[in-house]
Amino acid sequence: MKKDREKIKEKILQVAEEMFIKKGFFPTTVDEIAKQAKIAKGTIYLYFPTKESIYLTLFEEKLKIGIEILQKVKNMPIDPREKISLIFDDWFSKIKKAKGLANFLTLENINISPKIILLLRKKIHPKIRKIFLLVKEIFREGIEKKSFKNYDSKLLSVVFLHLLQTTLLFPSFNIKEDGKNLKEIFLKGVER
Amino acid sequence: MKKDREKIKEKILQVAEEMFIKKGFFPTTVDEIAKQAKIAKGTIYLYFPTKESIYLTLFEEKLKIGIEILQKVKNMPIDPREKISLIFDDWFSKIKKAKGLANFLTLENINISPKIILLLRKKIHPKIRKIFLLVKEIFREGIEKKSFKNYDSKLLSVVFLHLLQTTLLFPSFNIKEDGKNLKEIFLKGVER
Amino acid sequence: MKKDREKIKEKILQVAEEMFIKKGFFPTTVDEIAKQAKIAKGTIYLYFPTKESIYLTLFEEKLKIGIEILQKVKNMPIDPREKISLIFDDWFSKIKKAKGLANFLTLENINISPKIILLLRKKIHPKIRKIFLLVKEIFREGIEKKSFKNYDSKLLSVVFLHLLQTTLLFPSFNIKEDGKNLKEIFLKGVER
């Protein structure tokens, strides 16, 4: 059944994501993923050609979600400050799902394996670049409309995106924050 | 000779750091480290009991440097804003060396391996906590003295420290210009 | 329908033979056989209990054909030299089909797998022995009738049968031969 196949693939991805986040790419074994997903090891290879492809699939998926959010917000007819604010809010509302994205966004992950690099170059890097471009556009617009001070829009993009990641550290440090304060700090910091 | 032993150990650490940063912990093999350091594989085990211990040693070393800087700055009889500014400057002046620290500070790295976790708990976590405490103290002082707005000092610490990492994300980072701007953004963002 | 079952079985055997010859027993996967035969993998197991049984079936089939030819020729009321000549001719006329036989006749193939040996012992070896006996009979008769020199008939059988195999190498070495010369060489070599 079509449903079933999709379900199993989803299960593999979900289990793998959990383990990749918890233990990292290398310490996670295909065996464990299979066991956790309650399927046979060989079954995984019916859905993904390699362990790396599971990782890449997750990576791409996360990036796709990010791009969609940014795309949507960018085209809204509102003030760029408002856009940044919306992205912050959206990010927080999806923070659990996003957790994955953040973990996959770290530079470390780009060094996973020699074999993976080519694929990353081809499939992942363009998406990361897309994300940066989208954010940069928003900042460029904001600077043009005098909503933000005249900083380099690339710098603002990097800071902003990295700040989103910061939010994921909150639980570890027992910070009870809805993101309002972080947003405020950032917007005040870059205001004209 | 005492000198020799120290020199070899240093060489191993230096080579290992380079490779860990470039390829990550797992893809780096002890064989490669030995080859790069121009010593025999067995020799490495005369200086470090395991591959992980090399990693941990580097990690601790980085943290120690960070703690020393913070300690020094914290005790200076200057405005907290000035302290934060100094830390920023110090960080930028050491940005190349710091690159290593940043790479070790990521959350991913804490999940290196099941075996390593206990050691991290015992030796690394206290140091990370120390760093956060030192920074938090500075912010607490700044809030008290009305230099900073009344945000949660934990929040400010996390944001600040994570921001330092941001600086390392772009190889094309223009230290003088971007560093100054980054500092400006943060200080403006948290000012009263 | 009876016809259908037989057709499918034949298709499997034909496809498998091609692949076994082209790639060998182990590199040929059941998956590939199924795909080439345009049936499902599971279907193959409705016709053959194991991959090895496909191989064995082919083997036996080839041997059966060989036995039939030899049987027929042996009983003809002609000179043994003529019999050998006829076998040669028949072999050449069937050389394309026989190609399979030759490939299956090599000793290598008898070592396919530990599991297969018992079956070979039981089902294949008797047939191979039968072939040798038939040929040996012809030579024995020829020696008796002074058509051939008094060599050991077993030796002659081995040489003769192996010589048939030789013809299969001709294409590889771009030898344009109708077998006339080879036959001549052999018959002259063994003549009285």
Place this chain on the structure above:
Amino acid sequence: MKKDREKIKEKILQVAEEMFIKKGFFPTTVDEIAKQAKIAKGTIYLYFPTKESIYLTLFEEKLKIGIEILQKVKNMPIDPREKISLIFDDWFSKIKKAKGLANFLTLENINISPKIILLLRKKIHPKIRKIFLLVKEIFREGIEKKSFKNYDSKLLSVVFLHLLQTTLLFPSFNIKEDGKNLKEIFLKGVER
């Protein structure tokens, strides 16, 4: 010690040869080779990069021996019939060792694995061709000198070389008697 390394490599090759001959390439596992050679599995990989390379090494080695013999005989100032005779004799005298060569010379072995084919093309085929050329030269010379009937020298080469293999087919082969007869049959068959 240099001696030791050579000894281990030799041991691996010897054990591997035995097993390849007995069971074939695929059914022979690296594990078994290691066990038989009384070394650890990993050790094998210190001497050979892959299982296939062990096979190829053996293959090449055998061919090299064959080429050397042929080379030597070819350059002798004797009648071509004598040369063929000598090769026969040499072959019989080395029949035990030769057994390996024969087993490696079968066409089947050329189809070992997709990966191996390129290597075979590059390293093995030239040697096989060399062997054929050397033999062909001897026959060409013999035909020219009217020692052999005017058959295609390529045909004679293939038949002759394949005939050498024949000698290995029967474990019960009586070298002295049968070898002499085989030689006689061939030489008589091709004589003028």
Place this chain on the structure above:
DNA sequence: TATGAATGAGGGTTCATTCAT
């Protein structure tokens, strides 16, 4: 002390065979 060959547990992947539909 330094070496690097030897070890063997463990991992990713394949594929003959089974089984639910």
Place this chain on the structure above:
DNA sequence: GATGAATGAACCCTCATTCAT
């Protein structure tokens, strides 16, 4: 009967660690 997804044993190979020299 036919299908092809699921299974899991088995294989090749890697690499952290040990150990004889």
